[in-house]
Amino acid sequence: MNEPKPDARAVASLVEEAHRRHWSAVLAATVRLTRDLDLAEDCAQDAYVRALRGWPDGAPDNPAAWLTTVARRTALDRLRREETLRRKLPLLLIEGERDDDPDRSTDPLRLIFTCCHPSLSRDSQVALTLRLMCGLTTQEVAAGLLVQEATTAARITRAKRKIAAAAIPFKIPADDELPARLDVVLTVVHLVFTAGHTAAGEDLMRADLTERATDLARMLAGLMPEEPEVQGLLALLLLSQARGGARVAADGELVLLADQDRGRWDARSIHEGVARATAALRQGKGRFTLQAAIAGLHSVAPSWELTDWAQVVRMYDALLLAWSSPIVALNRAAAQSLVSGADLDAVLADLDRLCADATLRSYAYLPATRADVLVRLGRAAEAKTAYGDAISLTHNEKERRFLRHRRDELDPPGQVS
Structure with a gap:
């Protein structure tokens, strides 16, 4: 039959x-x-x-x-x-190069290095990667990045023209160029994931973007198995994605890591992510590998309270040496505030110093973290102001509702902000 x-x-x-x-x-x-x-x-x-x-x-x-x-x-x-x-100069043509190599396994790697060429702006790199590597339409790319479709189309067109005008080769960079070029590629893939993980508007997450970024990271890990930072990035994305289902409550509202049902985490992704992070750490301590190690510490902790916060702080110290970023310093301060017996006044002083950093002026998690520390110090009025600052900087409506709720909890009974 x-x-x-x-x-x-x-x-x-x-x-x-x-x-x-x-x-x-x-x-x-x-x-x-x-x-x-x-x-x-x-x-x-x-x-x-x-x-x-x-x-x-x-x-x-x-x-x-x-x-x-x-x-x-x-x-x-x-x-x-x-x-x-014969008569038209093709895009990306290298004089004398021919398509006589039957092995096409590295072609996707060649393409992503082209999409992320340093001559392109970061916005163009991200848009071109989503369009060419992920196969999204221009409309889908625009929606994912919260940019007008016409703007996105113009970015993609300009990027293609620049690749053509500069005769950017369709190849994997030479060994002496590879570390810097690879870092750009990994950064772009991580930005795609972040765009989905911290979506704006009504949705807390854009699963299509986080899944596409994880697919790209897995492809890179398969093509470059000896590169620890590639393995570290995949580990980081797997561990972050593993908690995604528990990050959203049944009513669609935000659930903080401290309050998540860890039984809803994806155990298979955690197992793979921790294994990859551990293997990558043996080869090097780059920024993505160290971030994966921190995510791994959260993932294996039986509860928020039993997280090894002292070890988390030590990992952030190592990360600051590898990648001196104010956001890393902020995350370190937040972790330090949770170490048993932490000096919260000292943590608040660290956060106040970070407020002077121009790169964090529009970063909602800085005033939100200050507010949490101020609450624990019993300084409710200042905490309410800090929560208000965080609300004004937050682009996700569900995160705004969550922050308003935290702020309103500080009001005396019967009073609403």
Whole structure:
């Protein structure tokens, strides 16, 4: 008896899954052939459209190979038809380079280094990575980054033109350039995750962005298994994502780490994240590896109260040596305030010094942390003011409601701010 053929919705689901899993590899292999980002995008998209019509009996055994073959054949046909192969200078062309290497496994790595080239602005790097590596539409990129669609489209177009004008090569950087270039790539992937983890508007999280960033980190970890910072980034994202389900209450409101039901955390992601962080720490102590180690300490603690806060502070001290960031200093101060017997006045003094840092003036977590410390010091009036400052700087409506609730709890009975 023949197996029943999948219906249109089932085929669409198969193609959607293939898009998420294989888009960057299909596009990168096509870019390698065309050296033209726009042409490669068009041909890769066409391959997925053909899959909707060509997979009535289910996905082929190797969907990525099928899609790549279709995209590259389409590209070759267009190049021949338009007679551009000889007379038009292709995008990203390196004189003498040919597509004679059958190993395409590193093509996605070449593409992400192109998206994150240092000649592009950080905003353009993030937008181009979401568009080309994650396969999001311009509208989806704009929504994820809370930017007007026209602005996003202009950024992507300018970035592509700059890549073309500068003849930026489609290649993995040389060994002497790799550390600095890799740091930019990891930073961009982390920014994509952060955009989803601290979403603005009504939603606390944008799962599509956090999942795409984790996919990118996993791809990088597979392609660069010996790079500790790559493994550290994947560990950090896994450990952060593992707590995502417990971060939102049944009514959709914010739940702080201290109050989360740890039974709702994803044990498998925690196990993998801790293992990767531990292995990465043996090879080096870069900023993503150390952040993953801190996330690991939170993830294995049986409760908020039983967290090893002294060890968390020591890890932040190491992180400050590797990456002197005011946000790291803020997080260290928050952790220090939770160490048994902590001098809260000294912690508050540290926080007050951070208030003078221009980079933290619009960072809501600084006044929110000050407010929490002031409450513990019994200085309710000052805490209310600090909560008000945090509310004014917060872009997420649910976080604003949470902060208002904390502030209003300080009012005498019967009085509401």
